[in-house]
Amino acid sequence: MAIESDVLVIGGGLAGATAAIEAARGGASVRLVAHKENTLRNASGLIDVLGYNGGDEPLVEPFEAIADLPDEHPYRKVGVEAVRESLALFDEIAGDLYEGGHTETNALSPTYGGRVKPTGRYPKSAAAGLASRTEDTLLVGFEIVTSFDAPLAAERLDSSVPFDVRGVTIRFPGEFRADARITRLATALDADELRDREQRLGTREALAARVAEYLGDAERVGFPALLGDDEHQAVREALETELGVPVFEVPMGPPSLPGMRLEDRLYEELDAEGVRVESGNPVVGYTADDGRITAVSVDRGRREVPYHAEQFVLATGGLVGKGIDSSREGVSEPVFDCHVPQPEERYEWFHDRVFDDQPYARFGVSVDDGLRPLDSSGEPEFSNLRAAGAVLGGYDMAREKSASGVSLSTGLVAGQRANEDLQ
Amino acid sequence: MSDAETSDEFKPVEVFPDSESMDLRGGADDCYKCSTCDSECPVAAVDDDFPGPKFQGPEQWRLKRKEDTEIDDSVMSCSNCMRCDSACPSGVPLSQMHNTARGSFVENGMDKLSREYIRNRILSNYGTLAWFGSKVPRLANAVMSSSVVQTVNEKFMGITAEREFPEFAQQTFREWWSERGGAEIESDEKRVAYFHGCYSNYNTPEVGKAMVRVFESFGYEVMVPPQKCSGTPMFANGMLSDARRAAETNVAELSAAIEDGADVIASCTSCSLSLRQEYPELFDLERIEDVSAHTYEALEYLRIHEDLSGALDESEIEPERYAYHAPCHARNQGLAGQAIELLDGVEGAEAEDVGDSCSGISGTYGWKEEKYDTSMKIGAEMFHHMEEAEPDAGMTECPTCAMQMEHGTGYEVRHPLQVIEDALVS
């Protein structure tokens, strides 16, 4: 009844937030509805733009490679300038949380699997760890953090990078159960809990003392990304002071503290731009009139409430975020039932080796150049609906390392177009 | 169980030998292990005795066999803030799993004569305690605030002496309501049944009064049916039989009101969440779905059914700056942004959101002597943001969050309905 806005964005991840911020900056009143927590906290926090196109050679210049992508790729829909613009917007929003905006070339980041990965922007907390720098490196892991084995990652990394890498596993200072969550360790560093009562050391200092034994001639030290939550900067600085060398985080996840920090920053920006954010209830349906959506229905616990708007942005995520759904019968987009191109035969959704070029990884809606989802005959499903982020099909974000870049650029364009069409 | 169940939603059934517990193993089907619930859990972040909702929910359930009934005791460290529910991108029934497991643990694994059990039973039956207190409010307030009593509570009951016991009002909401002669407006079209809960009745009747006046200003006939505790503190303490008894009364009374054409309104977001979500998840009572479907939080209801923002846009109050905290249980109902959005329209009102962290008290959790420190650690982020906001007062929908905000910062805390009453009624 009384719930309305110019633009309604469905989905609260990177794409949805970017669309909402962009539309709000253009002057629209914007509401963002999200069902549950988004997938940012599952992702590493690195902002990948385009890491590979085809072979095993990582791309140095991601923007230059965009023209070589196939026509159905979302980057080709929005164009390379929009990708640049969206990264500039990201740089502005992320502020001192991120680095990498000074250049158009990719950086190489170490992963917690011990490989290097081409990426466009990286958290400041990960900056000192770039594999495209040359300092000898010590990686530190913790006995109870089973996901990250520092000596193994170091051995793998060492075999491929032009600097020395060593790894060591130590006990996290303090008494923790073996199944303490990563957030628990981050909180202990945040609060700098006094753990070592005899030596009167705080957690940060105690940790540095343990690492110092193994420092040797390492010129930088990397930890799994759990160096504090709210206080991450202070935690890192304290460790750097104690150790006398740069300290960095190796992006992890899920759960990902860098992802959570980015999420906080995005939501601060949404707030600053006056975007109304509601989370907790799913959009389950819509009403349309003459090819235009007039309202969507939000399910608020056994009843549906209409949310009216002029323009709508679908940014509900892909298979992981549940913006794309599937059953034994087929693949679908659950909110507006937009057409999702797919092989009819389920056994053609996949190939037999896990890292083959998997058809399922490209599932999503196909769109026109204005990012409007297309029906099976190639016509826009609705004149005032745009799609952004992982709900889009036609690209494999994992294979080509392009997840965040696609979300940012399509979010930006969806927000801009929605705003333009208000006039 | 109905025959040949083939709906698309997993329906738990009673499988395990004790009648309190249901088979929720199928709820683990939706979990893809992303750990978002763990990263949202305020307890796991400060207390590693609690292994997090993913273990406590889908993992523990999936590992069960029919004859396995014992539950890991760490379930008692869960504060029932239910943030895991609003975190899960995949619809795992986390809090339902926790509630059921906790009920089963208390039933099968807890000594009924233990101090912990007795303390939890008393805390979760706050309504009964408050009923006694309200009979002699001055005496009760004096007794409860005496340091001797507080020490005794802590030593023998395990109730922290750090907190001041909430003060009982001189006149309960229900006493005021009957003195007033009930509803001032009658209407066949617009009728609501007010579920005031224990706290608005015994401790903060001004919130209940605000609710009545605001709804009457929109032309609603307000009913105040007989009622018992919503069950929130009982769920949190695994006292499912107590909760069920209360639910039987509430469902009977509220469904009768619904039959009379009313929708159910709560001013406390935990009460509305309980009626909406926990009731149908945990109990199989006649008309329980009906009550769930007709229950709303007060402002949510006006926002949907009236032009509330329009009315507020034209209103004005004495300038006042609020630091608003959205209770976790409001977040769960998608109501976290609502109060700020509404107050933005009111001339003079300034409301700042102090972030999405948990207040840490989670009803009875922060009252327990052994949980007090954890509760304050969880609340630290909110206290910090409140101080930074430099408000005139705090604001929240949840009475226990309000308690924690006052306790942690010293600010007086109001309910949004009270501010809206100022704007629309006075």
Next chain:
Amino acid sequence: MTDRVDALVVGGGSTGCGIARDLAMRGLSVALVEQGNLTHGTTGRMHGLLHSGGRYAVSDQASARECIEENRVLREIASHCVEMTGGLFVQLEDDPDEYFEEKLAGCRECDIPAEVLTAEEAREREPYLTGDVKRAIAVPDGAVDPFRLCVANAADAAEHGARIETHAKVTDVLVEDGEVAGVEVEHESGPGKRNHSLPGTTEEIRADHVINATGAWAGRVGKMAGVDVEVRPSKGVMVIMNVRQVDTVVNRCRKKGDADIIVPHETTAILGTTDVEVEDPEDYPEERWEVDMMIETLSELVPILDDARTIRSFWGVRPLYEPPGTGTTDPTDITRDFFLLDHEDRDSLPGMTSIVGGKFTTYRMMAEKISDHVCAKLGVSAECRTAEEPLPGSEDFSVLRDYMDEFGLRSPIGRRSVQRLGSRADDVLETTDPNPTVCDCEAVTRAEIQDAIDGSGSDLNAVRIRTRASMGNCQGGFCCHRMANELHPRYDEPTVSEAWDELVQERWKGERHALWGEGLSQAALNYQLHATTMSLDRTPEIADFGAFDSGVETATDGGERTTGSRSSSGPRSDGGRTERGRDGD
């Protein structure tokens, strides 16, 4: 290590391991060679049913009697591998009464305890059964973990001096002077425990008697010896559900057919199966209709299966055998009985015996019979003791006491660990080091993984079948790399990487048959985790690290300068602020 033994067993399935144990316990020197992991062939690809004999009570009463007998034996000697779930033969409204009566009578004739339940009683036991239940027969079916059972047999054989070689493929059967004298094997990574990085070797193992216990592969080994063993491999699909919808084995009470059984197996439920004859036990089509049929047909019995999550599917190949000339056309009609082929009598080739046909539940009895036969050939008179001596892990069940407190584990983790380890729990779980959970879905801790590595080398698939790690709902998405991490530093990085890749590929093999709904979301998440966050999907080829961005330097004037890293100097620390390398020009 000896290359000269009394008896050499080819095949590390249940029968082969059972024979190795039996003969070793009788004092013979024994070697067992297996081309893959233990259970690699048919044993690791069955539904895990411990037959009461009820399924054969109408069609094959001899087998039924053997089943109930062995069922009782295994409960005693393999208690940590067996879960006595009980079983139901469920008759639905439209199923024929005659068959139900025949089944009941058959069970009683075969001495299988059988009780008739009303529809209400059946649904009280299994609440998710359809409302269309007419009545049911309760029998003592059970569930058995074939991996654990096989590994325990092999471990006990080794305990009695047997040499067990996995990843050792027989490349030739040595026939000398018209007699089998041993085999030639190819060790994939040298003899002993598997270590991916060691080079392959070839070895001749000589034996007084060779036992061909290779099931569906028996023809291949026979051929190397120059004899015909005509096994008729028949494939069957099994679909694994994420959770146990039933805690009892549920059979459809009607004439044998496809998709008529649900077995609760550890944390899952397994739906089975089909019966289609195939040419080659290693290469046959795995088809969608088979998966769909399991779900569609069995949801007539348990309706929620239709909506429940499937985590993977796999196929097994039955080693069916018929004496030449029987001429049965439908594989479902071929007997499940086993046959001992004495090649001396049959083909005038002394020194070798083949065993074909049969079924998992009676593996021990088969092993006993063939061991008797081999002992007679070799003139050994020792008695079989395998029916009395418990397997390692099942010796002393008092360990099932307060396990969770004892090992400092959360109760469900302690409970599951002890259910898997049985009486070995104390040995395995007692540790002073932190013992975090490595596989969350199946509650497998580091100590248990390390114990499995002790037993199986760098082979993570062998670790998997010993512990169930990576067999839960994420299918290894969150734990394959953690399991691989546990191999380091015992094994170097290239070995660990190869082991990881092998495990991930094996997981995908079954997972791809469950790619819809939550299964597809899980696959997408796993893919992103492996290929994006860890980037383990490829080895990048980088010609010039210096061409990539190496960060910004915060200049003293507060501005930023772009740098490359070609000539970067070492970093220095200055009160926590770091000076980054920079390009000279």
